[in-house]
Amino acid sequence: MGVCLIDDDQVYTFGFKKLINLRGLNSxxxxxxxxxxxxxxxxxxxxxxxxxxxxxxxxxxxxxxGWDFIREFAEIKSQLGKKITIYMLSSSIDLNDIYRAxxxxxxxxxxxxxxxxxxxxxxxxxxxxxxxxxIFKNGTI
Amino acid sequence: xxxxxxxxxxxxSKQHLAQIIDNINAGIWEYNITTKNxxxxxxxxxxxGYEPDEIECSNHTFFEHLLYHQxxxxxxxxxxxxxxxxxxxxxIRLLTKASGYHWFESTVKKYNDETGQIIYxxxxxxxxxxxAQIQAAHNDLFYSEALKIxxxxxxxxxxxxxxxxxxxxxxxxxxxxxxxxxxxxxxISFFEPPHRPVIKNAIDNAIEYCQPYDLELLFRSAKNNVxxxxxxxxxxxxxxxxxxxxxxxxxxxxxxxRKNLALESSLNLLTDQNRRLQNFxxxxxxxxxxxxxxxxxxxxxxxxxxxPDDKAEILSHIKSISDSLSATIExxxxxxxxxxxxxxxxxxxxxxxxxxxxxxxxxSNIDTLEATITYDFSRCPQIHxxxxxxxxxxxxxxxxxxxxxxxxxxxxxxxxxxxxRNHIYLxxxxxxxxIDMERYGDKMFGMYKTFHQNPDAKGIxxxxxxxxxxxxxxxxxxxxxxxxxxxxxxxLV
Numbered sequence: 001m002g003v004c005l006i007d008d009d010q011v012y013t014f015g016f017k018k019l020i021n022l023r024g025l026n027s028x029x030x031x032x033x034x035x036x037x038x039x040x041x042x043x044x045x046x047x048x049x050x051x052x053x054x055x056x057x058x059x060x061x062x063x064x065x066g067w068d069f070i071r072e073f074a075e076i077k078s079q080l081g082k083k084i085t086i087y088m089l090s091s092s093i094d095l096n097d098i099y100r101a102x103x104x105x106x107x108x109x110x111x112x113x114x115x116x117x118x119x120x121x122x123x124x125x126x127x128x129x130x131x132x133x134x135i136f137k138n139g140t141i
Numbered sequence: 142x143x144x145x146x147x148x149x150x151x152x153x154s155k156q157h158l159a160q161i162i163d164n165i166n167a168g169i170w171e172y173n174i175t176t177k178n179x180x181x182x183x184x185x186x187x188x189x190g191y192e193p194d195e196i197e198c199s200n201h202t203f204f205e206h207l208l209y210h211q212x213x214x215x216x217x218x219x220x221x222x223x224x225x226x227x228x229x230x231x232x233i234r235l236l237t238k239a240s241g242y243h244w245f246e247s248t249v250k251k252y253n254d255e256t257g258q259i260i261y262x263x264x265x266x267x268x269x270x271x272x273a274q275i276q277a278a279h280n281d282l283f284y285s286e287a288l289k290i291x292x293x294x295x296x297x298x299x300x301x302x303x304x305x306x307x308x309x310x311x312x313x314x315x316x317x318x319x320x321x322x323x324x325x326x327x328x329i330s331f332f333e334p335p336h337r338p339v340i341k342n343a344i345d346n347a348i349e350y351c352q353p354y355d356l357e358l359l360f361r362s363a364k365n366n367v368x369x370x371x372x373x374x375x376x377x378x379x380x381x382x383x384x385x386x387x388x389x390x391x392x393x394x395x396x397x398x399r400k401n402l403a404l405e406s407s408l409n410l411l412t413d414q415n416r417r418l419q420n421f422x423x424x425x426x427x428x429x430x431x432x433x434x435x436x437x438x439x440x441x442x443x444x445x446x447x448x449p450d451d452k453a454e455i456l457s458h459i460k461s462i463s464d465s466l467s468a469t470i471e472x473x474x475x476x477x478x479x480x481x482x483x484x485x486x487x488x489x490x491x492x493x494x495x496x497x498x499x500x501x502x503x504x505s506n507i508d509t510l511e512a513t514i515t516y517d518f519s520r521c522p523q524i525h526x527x528x529x530x531x532x533x534x535x536x537x538x539x540x541x542x543x544x545x546x547x548x549x550x551x552x553x554x555x556x557x558x559x560x561x562r563n564h565i566y567l568x569x570x571x572x573x574x575x576i577d578m579e580r581y582g583d584k585m586f587g588m589y590k591t592f593h594q595n596p597d598a599k600g601i602x603x604x605x606x607x608x609x610x611x612x613x614x615x616x617x618x619x620x621x622x623x624x625x626x627x628x629x630x631x632x633l634v
Contacts, residue, residue: 009431009435010461011435011438011439011458011461011462012431012434012435012438014454014458015435015438015439015442015458018442018446018451018455019438019442022442022445022446060427090427091427091428091430091431091434092423092426092427093423093426093427093430094423094427113430113431113434114434114435114437114438
């Protein structure tokens with residue numbers, strides 16, 4: 001399973017990767033320091049076979065923040081040819097941020113940092129289930 | 142030709158004339174100065190409410206009983222004046238039989254005959270007219286005093302001839318000594334330039350579309366006093382619905398309006414401060430939470446990991462979290478300090494001295510970038526300000542300009558001050574990489590907002606700068622073009 005983390009926090013990125021590694025969750029993790037780097041990578045045709053299944057997106061980032069990324073993503077998602085689930089990830093407990101995220105259809109959920117293990121497991125299980133279903137139906141991903 | 146001239150009266154007609162005199166609704170009196178003989182017509186008794194001969198016809202009766210004592214000097218003056226002087230009818234108060242003193246008007250004429258000098262006159266009751274006049278004068282005073290207290294001038298515009306009639310109080314508000322005739326354009330020209338089109342449009346609309354108006358506008362009187370006035374006008378229409386007249390008022394509302402504006406601006410300031418405090422609380426919570434969360438996260442991973450290499454790496458992250466935490470707390474401290482320092486005393490700050498100190502503190506940085514820094518504080522060399530704020534503001538702006546300089550050209554940084562009316566402005570300009578105003582304009586002074594991939598960017602400098610400027614009642618504006626440069630316009634006081 002492909003996992004993408006968009007976050008400027010280097011410590012968190014390290015921890016996130018390490019946790020997935022420690023848990024033995026079978027996945028490839030790619031990460032970007034801000035939204036525009038992610039958009040550039042996602043829209044590059046060379047990467048079309050390695051697109052992630054899930055994106056964990058931080059809100060506060062320099063250059064292109066989480067909200068800007070969602071806007072750009074909405075424009076490019078139809079060209080990607082793969083359903084990507086987005087989780088917003090933030091230390092912000094600002095209710096305005098939470099309501100705003102809940103209103104966006106492209107966002108599956110809003111998760112407080114640091115992500116806890118059970119949440120991570122259930123998200124992974126859900127996505128894996130979705131992938132299995134698609135394989136079962138179409139015989140391919 | 143008068144009635145008496147050119148007539149020689151017979152004894153019969155004299156009798157007839159006396160009857161007429163006795164029957165008209167006026168009193169005739171006659172006094173022979175030489176013989177002290179006095180005569181009153183029947184009408185004289187009648188207008189006073191008496192039957193003829195009910196009171197004694199004598200000087201004594203007249204001066205001591207009938208004539209109001211305060212009117213005596215005026216009457217005597219009239220009696221003693223030269224016969225040639227055609228005196229104005231005299232207004233005196235006489236005691237009537239039943240209803241107290243009434244106002245009468247009396248003529249005073251003189252002529253000489255063989256018996257001596259004779260003074261005569263006619264009296265008529267003018268009480269009702271006089272009462273009405275007194276009442277009207279009282280009403281006028283009442284009305285004009287009320288208008289004066291309300292500082293309210295009224296006017297009327299004839300929509301056909303565009304002629305204006307203006308009240309006295311109108312001229313008082315305009316502070317014009319003489320009640321000179323004013324055209325509509327002249328009346329409008331007393332409003333401050335930005336408000337002239339507003340009042341002009343309102344009057345045009347009232348004439349053309351019969352729309353009333355009620356405006357609050359800035360006005361400059363003939364004595365150069367700038368005040369707020371309320372200008373209100375209503376159209377008066379004819380039978381065809383066309384506006385023929387505009388009737389309006391102009392009222393001095395300066396006191397109230399200025400209080401209102403001050404209230405409004407302090408409310409805005411408070412709302413702004415409140416919003417910033419709220420925002421500040423969220424930011425603090427966000428930053429502390431993210432560091433604390435990371436710390437928890439790393440400690441947990443540290444516990445779970447067996448590999449010494451991994452443990453060492455995690456520990457290095459824990460160290461960096463610890464550094465970030467202290468830095469964040471340092472920033473919080475700086476921000477809280479803005480509020481505590483605001484009570485510090487303001488002193489005269491010399492722009493050049495402060496700026497030179499900052500330049501020398503940043504010298505190595507400036508030399509490395511080969512930056513040119515020019516300044517001109519000649520138009521406003523000093524300011525009454527909190528010195529620590531001024532140092533911090535100039536340092537942040539300079540650091541910022543150096544940090545975001547373009548790699549394609551050597552930095553050129555310009556700084557100057559001007560004094561305009563009651564305000565002091567600081568301009569700070571660079572030729573750096575600039576910023577996309579449309580995308581980031583509103584966020585530029587936010588806390589922890591960084592827009593470039595600059596490792597030194599902390600997103601705290603401009604946040605603090607804005608807070609310091611606004612804490613002392615100033616404003617900061619930015620204008621920037623990507624790859625051209627950035628210009629800050631700061632109103633310090």
